[in-house]
Amino acid sequence: MDEKQVELYCQFLRVIMSRIDAHFEDQKDYIHCKEGCSLCCQNGEYPCSEIEFEFLKLGFMTLDPQVQQLIVNKILQLKAQKANFKGEKFIYECPFLIDNRCSVYKYRMIICRTFGLTYYENEKGKNTIKSPFCMEKGLNYSDVYDKESKTFSPSLYEKKGFKKEPTAFNLGRYSLIEKFGKDIMNIDFGDDKALLDWL
Numbered sequence: 665m666d667e668k669q670v671e672l673y674c675q676f677l678r679v680i681m682s683r684i685d686a687h688f689e690d691q692k693d694y695i696h697c698k699e700g701c702s703l704c705c706q707n708g709e710y711p712c713s714e715i716e717f718e719f720l721k722l723g724f725m726t727l728d729p730q731v732q733q734l735i736v737n738k739i740l741q742l743k744a745q746k747a748n749f750k751g752e753k754f755i756y757e758c759p760f761l762i763d764n765r766c767s768v769y770k771y772r773m774i775i776c777r778t779f780g781l782t783y784y785e786n787e788k789g790k791n792t793i794k795s796p797f798c799m800e801k802g803l804n805y806s807d808v809y810d811k812e813s814k815t816f817s818p819s820l821y822e823k824k825g826f827k828k829e830p831t832a833f834n835l836g837r838y839s840l841i842e843k844f845g846k847d848i849m850n851i852d853f854g855d856d857k858a859l860l861d862w863l
């Protein structure tokens with residue numbers, strides 16, 4: 665990967681992480697992420713651009729050879745499973761998840777960094793609100809989620825006395841990559857596909 669692009673991508677990550685950290689702090693009443701919970705790394709396709717994948721590879725290179733071998737074995741197993749998969753969306757556990765922890769945490773993808781928050785995706789002039797799937801499993805935002813209406817419940821929010829309202833932030837991959845990364849920072853993200861398709 666071009667050194668200049670890596671430097672730009674690192675700057676991009678620093679900027680988005682300062683926003684993401686602030687949003688997690690703002691929403692901390694609703695966030696139930698904790699050490700050892702890796703639900704978000706066990707169920708996904710993990711959209712990943714070329715530059716994100718190149719950065720992940722840098723993380724992989726820092727790992728102990730035994731851990732690298734574990735990851736390679738998981739990748740081969742997943743590839744074999746995918747080859748026999750007949751459905752539409754192949755959902756899998758990320759091969760970089762080792763002992764319920766991300767082995768490449770500092771190098772993880774953008775989607776891994778925003779997961780857990782509610783955000784809106786503004787694509788082609790249309791806003792879509794997306795909440796983490798763990799909300800329906802009794803985790804993030806579940807305290808204020810009304811399963812019947814499938815929305816946040818103002819009465820639950822008021823009853824529980826939370827200080828901040830549950831809020832959706834502008835953190836969709838499209839906005840972060842297209843609007844900020846490409847248009848403003850001039851970063852070449854390359855192709856975009858599911859993580860397993862890069863491996």
Ligand code: SF4
Binds near residue numbers: 705710759761768769
């Ligand atoms: S790269 Fe790390 S944080 Fe992202 S899905 Fe894989 S294990 Fe989870």
